[in-house]
Amino acid sequence: MILVYVEDPSDELSQQALTFARGLGEELHAVVVGTESGGAGLGDYGATAVHVADHPRLDSYAPAAWAASVRHLVDGLSPTTVIGPGSDRGNEVLAHLAARLDQPMSANCVSLAPGEPATVTRVRWGGSLLEEALLHGSPLILTVAPHAVAAEGGAGAEASVEHFTPELSDADVLARVSERQSAASAGVSLGDANVVVSGGRGVGSAEGFAVIEELAGLLGAAVGCSRAVTMAGWRPHSEQVGQTGTKIAPELYIACGISGATQHMAGCKAAKKLLAINPDPESPIFASADYAVIGDLHEVVPAISHEIREAKGA
Ligand code: FAD
Numbered sequence: 001m002i003l004v005y006v007e008d009p010s011d012e013l014s015q016q017a018l019t020f021a022r023g024l025g026e027e028l029h030a031v032v033v034g035t036e037s038g039g040a041g042l043g044d045y046g047a048t049a050v051h052v053a054d055h056p057r058l059d060s061y062a063p064a065a066w067a068a069s070v071r072h073l074v075d076g077l078s079p080t081t082v083i084g085p086g087s088d089r090g091n092e093v094l095a096h097l098a099a100r101l102d103q104p105m106s107a108n109c110v111s112l113a114p115g116e117p118a119t120v121t122r123v124r125w126g127g128s129l130l131e132e133a134l135l136h137g138s139p140l141i142l143t144v145a146p147h148a149v150a151a152e153g154g155a156g157a158e159a160s161v162e163h164f165t166p167e168l169s170d171a172d173v174l175a176r177v178s179e180r181q182s183a184a185s186a187g188v189s190l191g192d193a194n195v196v197v198s199g200g201r202g203v204g205s206a207e208g209f210a211v212i213e214e215l216a217g218l219l220g221a222a223v224g225c226s227r228a229v230t231m232a233g234w235r236p237h238s239e240q241v242g243q244t245g246t247k248i249a250p251e252l253y254i255a256c257g258i259s260g261a262t263q264h265m266a267g268c269k270a271a272k273k274l275l276a277i278n279p280d281p282e283s284p285i286f287a288s289a290d291y292a293v294i295g296d297l298h299e300v301v302p303a304i305s306h307e308i309r310e311a312k313g314a
Pocket of ligand 1: 123202229259262
């Protein structure tokens with residue numbers, strides 16, 4: 001039996017994890033923790049039982065408490081495999097679970113071939129490498145890379161819903177969400193912007209994005225970025241352009257320090273004009289560019305901003 005950790009029944013990545021798990025052909029159970037929606041609808045994704053954790057201490061996300069809840073079920077149900085979504089929380093909860101069980105955990109998998117040991121293919125290095133690895137352990141613990149499979153409902157299973165109360169200690173809620181703030185909006189949304197100024201790994205750091213933000217501000221543009229940047233934690237995923245980010249079609253796309261990987265270009269190929277700034281003349285991005293500047297973005301971008309300010313008389 002496979003146990004799938006579900007963030008929320010409406011969460012697409014959790015639905016993808018269920019779809020991935022369903023493909024493995026074993027009986028499927030789901031566990032939900034701390035969500036008011038309970039487990040409604042998960043039979044559609046093949047779950048025959050949904051386990052809902054109930055505890056007053058599960059009122060606010062706390063990774064250790066979430067993992068303790070899943071562990072409670074693992075102890076009782078002895079699944080062969082525990083699978084979760086490859087989201088920030090999915091990876092965090094299953095990593096805590098693995099530590100509690102003293103087992104290995106493999107994050108962001110795109111395939112699993114059972115065996116002793118099992119073989120997984122997983123996404124590494126910000127998506128630039130697919131690694132085949134052996135996964136030992138009992139149960140097998142892994143998360144599914146976002147969008148490795150499309151979420152497919154329609155399984156039509158009758159899922160029983162069973163509530164349980166995990167044992168939680170003070171230590172389990174030491175690190176917990178205490179407050180939420182909405183992300184500040186710069187006013188121009190990435191999906192609708194006429195001009196997008198995007199930065200890649202070549203920007204070098206989170207602080208390096210100051211020059212990108214400055215140019216975007218002068219052009220009334222939205223800021224975008226590549227997946228290498230979101231994986232490094234320099235910018236939020238909401239700004240990622242590409243196959244697993246936002247697909248955009250601006251009048252002008254300015255790509256700074258971006259190599260032009262196919263997964264990135266999948267998100268910006270509908271741009272009317274592409275200006276690429278990169279010191280490497282062999283960079284693949286130039287094959288798609290309408291305008292090319294072979295140079296260091298930290299010199300070129302401030303120079304463009306300077307010219308715009310001059311032109312505006314500011
Ligand atoms: P790199 O490829 O490392 O390129 C950095 C570039 O910066 C280089 O060309 C370098 O010459 C240049 N540079 C260095 N210094 C400077 C400087 N001072 N000034 C200017 N340029 C400089 N990627 C996405 O972006 N979006 C996605 O949605 C996405 N989805 C993916 C989905 C899957 C399933 C997989 C496997 C991968 C996905 N990727 C995605 C990742 C993609 O394959 C690339 O790894 C990623 O786009 C690389 O980002 P980058 O161009 O910023 O980094």
